Amino acid sequence: MSGQGSRSATVLVVEDDPGTGRFLRDTLTGAGYRVQSVADGRGAMGALGASHIDLVILDLGLPDMDGMDVLHTIREWDQMPLILVVSARGQEADKVSALRAGADDYLAKPFGTSELLARVEARLRRHDPDPGDLTVDLGSIRVELGANEIFVRGVPIRLTPMEKGVLQDLIRHRGKVRTHREILAAVWGPGFTSEHAYVRTIVQRLRAKLEEHPESPSLILTMPGVGYLFQDPPDRRAMPGQPPR
Helix, strand or coil: CCHHHHCCCCCEEEEEHHHHHHHHHCCCCCCCCCEEEECHHHHHHHHHHHCCEEEEEEEECCCCCCCHHHHHHHHHHHCCCCCEECCCCHHHHHHHHHHHHCEEEEEEECHHHHHHHHHHHHHHHHCCCCCCEEEEEEEEEEEEEEHHHHECCCEECCCCCHHHHHHHHHHHHCCCCEEEHCEEEHCCHHHHCCHHHHHHHHHHHHHHCCCCCCCCCCEEEEEEEEEEEECCCCCHHCCCCCCCC
């Protein structure tokens, strides 16, 4: 989904404040998106269960459930929509907590029309992977990026859209150091190159899913002060004097 094609996406707005909800609905509808709107967590669960949603705009301060609980619940489902959190909780710790729970982006209130549309378009434009090189067999790890899924030692594990994007970028450049700025530009977009916390948080989530010992990673290595390097699993690395397998 890219360019103007993203404007046919369906966006679910989860916002209990009537004024903010109306602003979000009117802005997104005016930009050409299909919009559904609910005012609480239970409504969000019902909408997600009833139809395909491409992007959820989720307020954290809901009347019936904490937005973080809604976020956790969405990420337990088979459907993997993009999630843009919008919240008056604007501290860095709040952003990191939402990203760790599975959010793809975070927008602190208040925000204007241009910033909202730029974030929504950026997420949807970068959501669908490049049609080539979607399946990578790394021995103990098989990555099927087109299906948002990886198989780690034969066990299927689901990926969120941003986890998929970061892993795809690292695998396509495996054996080479990728800087924070390069990963951010490739996955989130050129306007996000200072958001290092985004990359750190997603890498932590990927390590928890891929690594046998996440606290001592052997696949996604940290290059201090620079970025990350993805190297093949031990069962795919060449012995001295042998070509890589």
